[in-house]
Amino acid sequence: MEGCYPPGMRSYGQYCAVAKALDVVGDRWTLLIVRELLLRGGCRYTDLQHGLPGIATNLLSQRLKELEEQGLVRRDAVPPPVATTLYDLTDAGRELEPVLRALGGWGVRFMPDPTGNEVFRSHWLAFPVSQFLQDGEPDGPPATIEVRTADQPVVIEVGGGEITSYLGTAPSPDLVLEGDPPMVLGVLSSMLKLADARQLGLRTEGSTTVLRRLRFRVPT
Amino acid sequence: MEGCYPPGMRSYGQYCAVAKALDVVGDRWTLLIVRELLLRGGCRYTDLQHGLPGIATNLLSQRLKELEEQGLVRRDAVPPPVATTLYDLTDAGRELEPVLRALGGWGVRFMPDPTGNEVFRSHWLAFPVSQFLQDGEPDGPPATIEVRTADQPVVIEVGGGEITSYLGTAPSPDLVLEGDPPMVLGVLSSMLKLADARQLGLRTEGSTTVLRRLRFRVPT
DNA sequence: CGGCATCCTCTTTGATACTG
DNA sequence: CAGTATCAAAGAGGATGCCG
Numbered sequence: 345m346e347g348c349y350p351p352g353m354r355s356y357g358q359y360c361a362v363a364k365a366l367d368v369v370g371d372r373w374t375l376l377i378v379r380e381l382l383l384r385g386g387c388r389y390t391d392l393q394h395g396l397p398g399i400a401t402n403l404l405s406q407r408l409k410e411l412e413e414q415g416l417v418r419r420d421a422v423p424p425p426v427a428t429t430l431y432d433l434t435d436a437g438r439e440l441e442p443v444l445r446a447l448g449g450w451g452v453r454f455m456p457d458p459t460g461n462e463v464f465r466s467h468w469l470a471f472p473v474s475q476f477l478q479d480g481e482p483d484g485p486p487a488t489i490e491v492r493t494a495d496q497p498v499v500i501e502v503g504g505g506e507i508t509s510y511l512g513t514a515p516s517p518d519l520v521l522e523g524d525p526p527m528v529l530g531v532l533s534s535m536l537k538l539a540d541a542r543q544l545g546l547r548t549e550g551s552t553t554v555l556r557r558l559r560f561r562v563p564t
Numbered sequence: 565m566e567g568c569y570p571p572g573m574r575s576y577g578q579y580c581a582v583a584k585a586l587d588v589v590g591d592r593w594t595l596l597i598v599r600e601l602l603l604r605g606g607c608r609y610t611d612l613q614h615g616l617p618g619i620a621t622n623l624l625s626q627r628l629k630e631l632e633e634q635g636l637v638r639r640d641a642v643p644p645p646v647a648t649t650l651y652d653l654t655d656a657g658r659e660l661e662p663v664l665r666a667l668g669g670w671g672v673r674f675m676p677d678p679t680g681n682e683v684f685r686s687h688w689l690a691f692p693v694s695q696f697l698q699d700g701e702p703d704g705p706p707a708t709i710e711v712r713t714a715d716q717p718v719v720i721e722v723g724g725g726e727i728t729s730y731l732g733t734a735p736s737p738d739l740v741l742e743g744d745p746p747m748v749l750g751v752l753s754s755m756l757k758l759a760d761a762r763q764l765g766l767r768t769e770g771s772t773t774v775l776r777r778l779r780f781r782v783p784t
Numbered sequence: 785c786g787g788c789a790t791c792c793t794c795t796t797t798g799a800t801a802c803t804g
Numbered sequence: 805c806a807g808t809a810t811c812a813a814a815g816a817g818g819a820t821g822c823c824g
Contacts, residue, residue, distance in 0.1 A: 354797095354814085354815095355679075356596065356618060357617070357618055357679075357681070357682050357683055358596075358617065358618070358682055358683050358684070358685075358688075359675070359678055359682040359683065359684040359688075359745050359746065360599075360668075360671075360684070360685075360688045361667075361668040361669075361670075361671035361672045361674070361675055361691070361692060362595070362596065362599050362664055362667050362668045362671055362691070363596060363671075364671040364674040364675065365667040365668065365670050365671030365674070366595060366596065366667065366671075367674075368671075368674070370592065370595070371815095372590065372815085372816070373816095375582070375586060375590070376576065376578075376582065376583060376586065379580075379582050388786075388787090389786065389787055389788080390785090390786060390787080397577070397578065398576060398577055398578070398817090399817090400816070400817050400818065400819095401787085401788070401789090401818095402788080402789070402790080402816095402817090402818095403815095403816070403817080404788090405787075405788055405789080427786095428786070428787090429786095429787085436673070439670060440670055442666045442669070442670070443663070443666040443667055443670055444582055445666075446662045446663040446665075446666040447581075447582050447585040447586065447663055448580075448581040448582045448585065449581075449662070450581075450585050450659060450660055450662070450663055451580075451581035451582055451583075451584040451585030451586075451588075452581045453656070454581070454584040454585070454587075454588070455579070455581055455584065458579055459575075459577075461577070462577050462578055462579040463577055463578050463579065464578070464579040464580070465578075465580075468578075468579075468580045471581075471582070472581060525579050526579065574795085574796095574816090591796090592796085592797075593797095608805080608806085609805075609806050609807070610805060610806075613806095618798090619798090620797070620798050620799065620800090621799095621800095621806085621807070621808090622797090622798085622799095622807085622808070622809080622810095623796090623797065623798075624807090625806085625807060625808080648805075648806085649806085
């Protein structure tokens, strides 16, 4: 039942769009590599390794090769003095974003009960923040939240009805949240009350009133 | 890096909604099983085997067990005289439909170039028909197309701006299309001209004017 | 260092055969 | 019909080695 395009390529052999999509991106780690490239844009091999804790290095290199052959990933050689190669998505690869958003939207149901020994990377916040959080007071003044919860600080900007996030620090944030990822997520999504979170070890600096502007909504 | 919920369960160990979703539905065949259950509703083990050509029976039984443990699939015992067990999705499982639609929407790009030795099942048409086809003449009279391309005939009903499909035969269809799946898909999506398709072996009965009402559109 | 390739072990998959 | 049992082959995970 192997369509067997190149030898070693395993296909479901079904004339169905879902099966054909899974032929290309259904292998283990593949969609997470796409997630990394979507969130980071062009980046180096080592950056990918950092964003994919647990992946074996040979597997990452193999997947990148396959993705390049399938036309989802492009490999750009950056000339000296940088002298490295950057990996980035092609248009076809970038068009997987709705798939990742749908998967993430379905997967949020598992976020409230973390196993405790899971890894977290700050830039993973970008998807949920833009997908699930809304500014409940579009006419309110702009406000910034700095989140310190993992490898790098993240800034969340609220204002004019929009919510954006980026890696970095804010010069004078209205609020600083510091604590482990499930707690920070819980507070941002209003699923955890601030008082409870503080009992569990959340540290805050500044005014927490901005949190009341955040509206959590899983798109239907 | 194993979250290791039950022993044998392989997790990415990442506190990320996408990774958590893939922990549950990222294994080989899992999403195709969900596709079958979405398209068929409650059905028997053997029906699933028929809709999943190529799956090993032990793997199907194992996946169903896992899906049941994860709360995506329910197993209903039907009492005699039928005396069988039906598999069906729970609400959580059914909520994967947007994921499958996104995957299918991305995967249609591979449909124009079939490898030739792929399997096709008629009920797989239901997703693409409802997702990609629109009735371009909502004020036109109702019309029916009967498609004979695989294991069972399929009826496509066009009318009032809506397009629906179901397995079965129409008493007096306006048009009958008979040929292999890529050709029928090509004609339905207007990617293949009727004259060309006929040269390639497409057989038709009745009036083909209804085809001009069908609008193919990949949702953005 | 960054960017892999190799080697080895362990797990998962696939094909087939068999059972209540 | 609805699975379980068995076994070979493929793939994943981990450690380490190589090379500019």
